[in-house]
Amino acid sequence: xxxxxxxxxxxxxxxxxxxxxxxxxxxxxxxxxxxxxxxxxxxxxxxxxxxxxxxxxxxxxxxxxxxxxxxxxxxxxxxxxxxxxxxxxxxxxxxxxxxxxxxxxxxxxxxxxxxxxxxxxxxxxxxxxxxxxxxxxxxxxxxxxxxxxxxxxxxxxxxxxxxxxxxxxxxxxxx
Amino acid sequence: xxxxxxxxxxxxxxxxxxxxxxxxxxxxxxxxxxxxxxxxxxxxxxxxxxxxxxxxxxxxxxxxxxxxxxxxxxxxxxxxxxxxxxxxxxxxxxxxxxxxxxxxxxxxxxxxxxxxxxxxxxxxxxxxxxxxxxxxxxxxxxxxxxxxxxxxxxxxxxxxxxxxxxxxxxxxxxxxxxxxxxxxxxxxxxxxxxxxxxxxxxxxxxxxxxxxxxxxxxxxxxxxxxxxxxxxxxxxxxxxxxxxxxxxxxxxxxxxxxxxxxxxxxxxxxxxxxxxx
Numbered sequence: 418x419x420x421x422x423x424x425x426x427x428x429x430x431x432x433x434x435x436x437x438x439x440x441x442x443x444x445x446x447x448x449x450x451x452x453x454x455x456x457x458x459x460x461x462x463x464x465x466x467x468x469x470x471x472x473x474x475x476x477x478x479x480x481x482x483x484x485x486x487x488x489x490x491x492x493x494x495x496x497x498x499x500x501x502x503x504x505x506x507x508x509x510x511x512x513x514x515x516x517x518x519x520x521x522x523x524x525x526x527x528x529x530x531x532x533x534x535x536x537x538x539x540x541x542x543x544x545x546x547x548x549x550x551x552x553x554x555x556x557x558x559x560x561x562x563x564x565x566x567x568x569x570x571x572x573x574x575x576x577x578x579x580x581x582x583x584x585x586x587x588x589x590x591x592x
Numbered sequence: 593x594x595x596x597x598x599x600x601x602x603x604x605x606x607x608x609x610x611x612x613x614x615x616x617x618x619x620x621x622x623x624x625x626x627x628x629x630x631x632x633x634x635x636x637x638x639x640x641x642x643x644x645x646x647x648x649x650x651x652x653x654x655x656x657x658x659x660x661x662x663x664x665x666x667x668x669x670x671x672x673x674x675x676x677x678x679x680x681x682x683x684x685x686x687x688x689x690x691x692x693x694x695x696x697x698x699x700x701x702x703x704x705x706x707x708x709x710x711x712x713x714x715x716x717x718x719x720x721x722x723x724x725x726x727x728x729x730x731x732x733x734x735x736x737x738x739x740x741x742x743x744x745x746x747x748x749x750x751x752x753x754x755x756x757x758x759x760x761x762x763x764x765x766x767x768x769x770x771x772x773x774x775x776x777x778x779x780x781x782x783x784x785x786x787x788x789x790x791x792x793x794x795x796x797x798x799x800x801x802x803x804x805x806x807x808x809x810x811x812x813x814x815x816x817x818x819x820x821x822x823x824x825x826x827x828x829x830x831x832x833x834x835x836x837x838x839x840x841x842x843x844x845x846x847x848x849x850x851x852x853x854x855x856x857x858x859x860x861x862x863x864x865x866x867x868x869x
């Protein structure tokens with residue numbers, strides 16, 4: 418995804434709808450990753466992804482409140498679509514691994530938050546609408562705080578050794 | 593009296609409560625996402641869609657949707673789907689398969705489904721390996737790919753499904769990459785809308801037995817030219833591309849298969865009398 422691939426923002430309603438959808442997409446993606454980890458018996462990661470989903474859900478609700486009378490859910494369904502790539506906070510499913518660690522999950526989250534930050538920064542740079550620009554600046558500040566939060570969390574989880582993906586119970590190719 | 597207007601479904605409403613058991617990182621998760629996004633985009637109610645499959649990792653997909661589904665016999669998904677579509681032409685029929693199920697066990701059905709040109713959409717999740725049965729070479733495995741079952745590689749020429757589809761009469765041919773679910777969903781939408789037999793090969797990495805396929809996301813690129821309606825031209829392009837051209841490559845204009853309602857089915861009583869005598 419590049420920031421230019423995002424939907425066009427022509428009004429404050431568009432901005433709120435997209436901001437809401439970005440968080441809602443993140444909830445869905447982290448929930449899916451938590452379910453994958455549940456299926457593959459990686460309980461530490463189930464908790465990390467569920468916590469991330471919960472945090473994104475709180476952000477989504479905050480945006481819905483901020484939007485006031487704007488029905489962000491309905492408006493987002495009409496226009497918050499990415500033709501290329503995925504929305505900024507949809508963590509890369511292809512990077513998942515059944516033996517991944519909390520460090521890997523947080524690295525995925527960091528990339529997602531950085532993409533969201535870049536998206537809103539692009540809106541600030543390109544919009545001519547003063548109201549949209551002011552609100553986008555607030556979203557930039559919020560996303561920057563999320564980036565910092567993930568950096569702080571990463572300090573609690575050191576990078577795992579290179580052998581993290583070695584499985585003592587490997588799937589054995591048929592011979 | 594006003595007709596009840598049913599709200600359009602969201603993508604999540606096309607997912608069932610059954611959680612996929614694919615390996616984390618598998619491309620098929622993205623394909624499922626593309627299915628649900630495409631169905632939502634088309635505004636089709638789940639009960640008007642039938643997802644039919646054979647056997648293999650990819651063929652688990654019907655169970656993960658809330659649509660009608662049939663998880664059939666190995667390699668026979670297209671035969672099942674053809675029967676269903678002929679009997680229930682009102683349904684949107686989407687067939688899911690993998691490179692083993694679709695090109696090896698079901699290879700003959702593939703050719704004849706293209707030839708018959710029945711109005712349905714065939715999606716093959718191609719990972720160039722038999723994943724579910726632990727990593728045997730499939731018809732699209734590269735000849736030099738070294739496995740415990742094929743030391744030094746099979747040395748066999750890989751199947752070229754897109755060209756075979758064109759030569760056999762498929763009416764719509766496209767290649768997609770699972771890691772781009774929105775683009776893939778758009779291609780599925782176009783395939784379903786296009787009359788006749790539509791074939792989409794989705795490059796869908798197997799992270800367990802083909803971890804090298806993670807590199808596909810950096811290799812895929814949009815097809816440099818628009819789709820053609822000339823199968824010869826499309827074949828030449830596909831035969832000479834790098835295998836990573838993504839997009840709609842061919843849109844044909846062959847008339848889809850029509851069921852000819854003959855006298856025999858109209859005169860059921862007469863038929864019954866024949867059995868009685």
